[in-house]
Amino acid sequence: MYLTVYISIALFIFGIYMIAIEQLKFPTLQTSKYAITFYTQGKVKKQSKLEIFLDDLAGRLAQILKINEYKRNQILTKLKMAEINKSPEKFMAENIIKSILPVILAIPISFIFPIVFPVAVIIAIATYFKGLGSLDEDIREVREKIEYEIPRFTRDIAEYLKSDRNILLMLERYKNTAGEHLKRELEITIADMKTGNWERALTRFEARIQSPMLSDVIRGLIAVTRGDDSQFYFQILAHDFKVLELERLKAEAMKRPSQIKKYSFILLGSMLLMYIVIIGIAIMQSMEGMFL
DSSP, X not given: OHHHHHHHHHHHHHHHHHHHHHHTTOOOHXXXXXXXHHHHTTOSOOOOHHHHHHHHHHHHHHHHOOOOHHHHHHHHHHHHHTTOOOOHHHHHHHHHHHHHHHHHHHHHHXXXXXXXXXXXXXXXXXXXXXXXHHHHHHHHHHHHHHHHHHHHHHHHHHHHTTTOXXXXXXXXXXXXXXXXXXXXXXXXXXHHHHHSOHHHHHHHHHHHHOXXXXXXXXXXXXXXXXXXXXXXXXXXXXXHHHHHHXXXXXXXXXXXXXXHHHHHHHHHHHHHXXXXXXXXXXXXXXXXXXXX
16 A cells, blocks of 8 residues: 555656656756756766756746845845855745745645645745745855954054055955955955945945944045045054954853863763773673682
8 A cells, every 4th residue: 555655656756857847848867967067167066866957947947036126136145245156036946946845745645644735834934934044144154254354354454554545455465365255355345446436345345244343444444545544443443353352262262161071071981981891891800710
């Protein structure tokens, strides 16, 4: 009975796959695999046949998916900041497909176990919102990595302003020693400054990161471009950021004793176990001598 059900489910899924290939004019999985390998030059991890099929399906759905201009620009900004090379339509299409996949798989099973379908719907809703939240999580990680560098970036600006006021040269110099994420944003900002208005380029830099710490730095840089003497401002800002940096380091140091304590207990347990085994072997050997 159950074998017949499993075979029916497998044939149902295979039938949907064959109809999708024929009606939507999907390329074969082997063709898609070769295309991905060619365009990424092998830099992307090896994908399974299911991942390739879902990627093709998302590409088709992205062509007919409509997103309003405001939401599209918002998602596009987030994708660029998270360093995800996808269009907003493709991102939303992938999220939709991942969400409805549990429902599609639950349809044939629900004829036998009806409770499966509402559970699948709940999973689909949770998967959809989790997919949207994952983008914000990626952005938060990138923002945190950039904020770790801002104290050093601010100190460098304060030192540079003592001898020169050319912000573009200062950014180009700092870019060579910046971290991966901040370096990428500086490259975009420098190119923007070279081709347009400096103040607008800095404002766009601030809008992309949306960090309160960076906003304070950008405010001072814009003042410099307007001709203000912001040397004292950056000295105060560098001092404040140094205090924040020390507080963050102390917070991280406070977390380590609990981790050290955990490994200390493991080490203590291992040593006790070793002694117990040695004592046990000695007792067994002495008992064998008593009975001989």
